[in-house]
Amino acid sequence: MERTWRWFGKKDKITLAMLKQIGVEGIVTALHDISLGEVWPQEKIHDLKTYIESYGMRWSVVESLPVVESIKYGGPDRDLQIEIYKESLKNLAAEGIHTICYNFMPVLDWARTDLLHNNPNGATNLYFNYAEFAYFDIYLLKREGAREEWEKFQFPEGVGIGRNVLAEADELAKRMTPENDHKLIENIVIKTQGFVSGNFSEGDKEPIAKFQSFLELYHDIDKQKLRENLKYFLEAIMPTCDAYDINMCVHPDDPPIEILGLPRIVRTAEDIRWFLNAVPNKHNGLTFCAGSLSAGAYNNVVEMAQEFAPRTHFIHLRSCHIFPNGDFTEASHLGGRANIVELARIFEKENPHLPMRVDHGMTFTDQPGGIMDESSHGHNAGYTLLGRMFALGQIQGILATVDNELGIKYTQPGFFD
Numbered sequence: 001m002e003r004t005w006r007w008f009g010k011k012d013k014i015t016l017a018m019l020k021q022i023g024v025e026g027i028v029t030a031l032h033d034i035s036l037g038e039v040w041p042q043e044k045i046h047d048l049k050t051y052i053e054s055y056g057m058r059w060s061v062v063e064s065l066p067v068v069e070s071i072k073y074g075g076p077d078r079d080l081q082i083e084i085y086k087e088s089l090k091n092l093a094a095e096g097i098h099t100i101c102y103n104f105m106p107v108l109d110w111a112r113t114d115l116l117h118n119n120p121n122g123a124t125n126l127y128f129n130y131a132e133f134a135y136f137d138i139y140l141l142k143r144e145g146a147r148e149e150w151e152k153f154q155f156p157e158g159v160g161i162g163r164n165v166l167a168e169a170d171e172l173a174k175r176m177t178p179e180n181d182h183k184l185i186e187n188i189v190i191k192t193q194g195f196v197s198g199n200f201s202e203g204d205k206e207p208i209a210k211f212q213s214f215l216e217l218y219h220d221i222d223k224q225k226l227r228e229n230l231k232y233f234l235e236a237i238m239p240t241c242d243a244y245d246i247n248m249c250v251h252p253d254d255p256p257i258e259i260l261g262l263p264r265i266v267r268t269a270e271d272i273r274w275f276l277n278a279v280p281n282k283h284n285g286l287t288f289c290a291g292s293l294s295a296g297a298y299n300n301v302v303e304m305a306q307e308f309a310p311r312t313h314f315i316h317l318r319s320c321h322i323f324p325n326g327d328f329t330e331a332s333h334l335g336g337r338a339n340i341v342e343l344a345r346i347f348e349k350e351n352p353h354l355p356m357r358v359d360h361g362m363t364f365t366d367q368p369g370g371i372m373d374e375s376s377h378g379h380n381a382g383y384t385l386l387g388r389m390f391a392l393g394q395i396q397g398i399l400a401t402v403d404n405e406l407g408i409k410y411t412q413p414g415f416f417d
Contacts, residue, residue, distance in 0.1 A: 001356035026060030093244035131168035160326030241283035256296035292316035361387025
């Protein structure tokens, strides 16, 4: 697999010079300075592509060319926004960029409740706590019907046995402080969303009110309607993808559960099967995010890789650990539920040239200002330098071993062979 890295543009404190030294071949990025719903100009694409190539790497994948909310819920300007999207696709293809990772998750891109949850090894990881998320939904967001939904909430078979999430949320409400509330809002709404070209940003003064306004847009949108809107979008852009050889690869829902009363349509094998069959075009494909999928106790990630490898255009290699109570955290890239060793075998057999990136690495800690202290690096949540570099080292070891098994010559960029 091509070893790639998500990089946030020229303002990213992790420089391309650093990435070249650690074996990165391709860059995964976007035009983060272009507002939602605007055409990506070819000249800006060319400028960033040229800058990346000046460091001996290539712009391998766009993550993400955002799909605006009105396309997802079917707003009055949907067709106009699709035409804008197609124009951006043409401009990217003109610069030789043909792989587009996107998502069709309403309102939120991805969600965690704790961005610095302690690991046994002293580092921290991203974490999802169901009770804290229910508290956010009921007490902070004050979403209509939230209490009734959480009262009926059931975990997948085998986890969360006997757990009462609503009761835990009510207990939390007795001891949460304004400072705790602010941190939870920051974690769920701002720090996981604000660094992408999404609905929320670091400067939002009333994120809850803004969040509520977005939820209202989906008042009448159920799973079937959202599926229809995804199909409408894909059918509209496939002629452009065919003409310019563009691979669209949808990212699975993260986490792969229905939250906040919003429909989620890329959670399970059945969901993926549906959208691939609904638009059976080779350019309609999947970003196989092993981390997102492994956060669902009902997902057999290896079986899913075997089934969907032919329609996979981009791979995120990470893994999640689900605790007996149902909460989950990012696992080691050598552990968790995803079985990344087996995934590497599957994807290397199917297509050893697919772009792959590691994701959601640990945050290493040390005494303030120490060599291992990443708290002062100014990284985006889940996108540390040392944590992802450590993960990439693990993955490169896996790939070298798997390629040796398969008789594929493994090369390490930046070294004499």
